[in-house]
Amino acid sequence: xxxxxxxxxxxxxxxxxxxxxxxxxxxxxxxxxxxxxxxxxxxxxxxxxxxxxxxxxxxxxxxxxxxxxxxxxxxxxxxxxxxxxxxxxxxxxxxxxxxxxxxxxxxxxxxxxxxxxxxxxxxxxxxxxxxxxxxxxxxxxxxxxxxxxxxxxxxxxxxxxxxxxxxxxxxxxxxxxxxxxxxx
Amino acid sequence: xxxxxxxxxxxxxxxxxxxxxxxxxxxxxxxxxxxxxxxxxxxxxxxxxxxxxxxxxxxxxxxxxxxxxxxxxxxxxxxxxxxxxxxxxxxxxxxxxxxxxxxxxxxxxxxxxxxxxxxxxxxxxxxxxxxxxxxxxxxxxxxxxxxxxxxxxxxxxxxxxxxxxxxxxxxxxxxxxxxxxxxx
Numbered sequence: 001x002x003x004x005x006x007x008x009x010x011x012x013x014x015x016x017x018x019x020x021x022x023x024x025x026x027x028x029x030x031x032x033x034x035x036x037x038x039x040x041x042x043x044x045x046x047x048x049x050x051x052x053x054x055x056x057x058x059x060x061x062x063x064x065x066x067x068x069x070x071x072x073x074x075x076x077x078x079x080x081x082x083x084x085x086x087x088x089x090x091x092x093x094x095x096x097x098x099x100x101x102x103x104x105x106x107x108x109x110x111x112x113x114x115x116x117x118x119x120x121x122x123x124x125x126x127x128x129x130x131x132x133x134x135x136x137x138x139x140x141x142x143x144x145x146x147x148x149x150x151x152x153x154x155x156x157x158x159x160x161x162x163x164x165x166x167x168x169x170x171x172x173x174x175x176x177x178x179x180x181x182x183x184x
Numbered sequence: 185x186x187x188x189x190x191x192x193x194x195x196x197x198x199x200x201x202x203x204x205x206x207x208x209x210x211x212x213x214x215x216x217x218x219x220x221x222x223x224x225x226x227x228x229x230x231x232x233x234x235x236x237x238x239x240x241x242x243x244x245x246x247x248x249x250x251x252x253x254x255x256x257x258x259x260x261x262x263x264x265x266x267x268x269x270x271x272x273x274x275x276x277x278x279x280x281x282x283x284x285x286x287x288x289x290x291x292x293x294x295x296x297x298x299x300x301x302x303x304x305x306x307x308x309x310x311x312x313x314x315x316x317x318x319x320x321x322x323x324x325x326x327x328x329x330x331x332x333x334x335x336x337x338x339x340x341x342x343x344x345x346x347x348x349x350x351x352x353x354x355x356x357x358x359x360x361x362x363x364x365x366x367x368x
Contacts, residue, residue, distance in 0.1 A: 022251075023233075023252055024251075024252055024253050025248075025250070025252045025254065026251055028257075049207070051239075052234065052235035052236040052253060052258075052261060053253065055236075055261050056253050056257045056258075056261065064209075066209070067206075067208075067209045067210050068208055069209050069212060069236060069237065069240050070209060070212075074236075077236060077240065
């Protein structure tokens, strides 16, 4: 909660809860607290993978990857207006996500990262191809930090998702502020 | 699928999909196939833990335990008429599950079991207490087999959930038939 609060104060414009390990009943109180915090600050709150948890917690959206429930099905399970994001790795996947009703797509992992080692690698070229293929906002993800964020912006990223670059920074607020400033 | 089919042919009156490991997108095709099989045979199909997967697969119900989303919330997330089951361990939990809208409760694990080692132990006395506390059907679970099913029936179980006693039997159909016969 404290990290999320500082990130938002620094300029994070969206918070995602990503917990691949714990049961959803154990995640629910955290999700509800984050939802309240985000709402208080007018920042959308997205839950990773779990549509049921997102609905239970009153999150603004849910993000699904290639092993999660498909976007077309998720769209049917959530109320109108709920944000559905989808991980993609190339233009074809992004086009399909758009056709199935995704509100944004992510592209990654773009750079080496400790927290998403199980995910598929992508390149700045894939990011460019995805940006050219869909009209949706595109979120760059995977190992993004101050040293490479300009490259992902140049390749067309509308957003950048980070964990370590903010969470592991000596000053969370300041790290979020510097990254947010690059995105304009 | 083959085990489920044989169990149903033997007399299983409900099938539950329980997969605590794989991502829900990977479970979806299995869940859809089981739902079709069950529907074909007029047998309810329940999914363990995952409300979103249950909704996506068109299952007849969902079963939640103490670390899953709470029954009262699950009730709100599923359409009217969908079965909601809840793991309980004593009369108080069973009464709460009933008040929150559960359609049945389970009690277990009653006997030693390989597949549910992480679950809480319960006794035949807990089973009796739960049966006396609620008007809902009560399902006994955990290490139930031909050698002890009469005890759980005597203690008030309306149903018995098994894995090994059927799945690991030399003849699945026959094992299911013998257990089902005991339940009358």
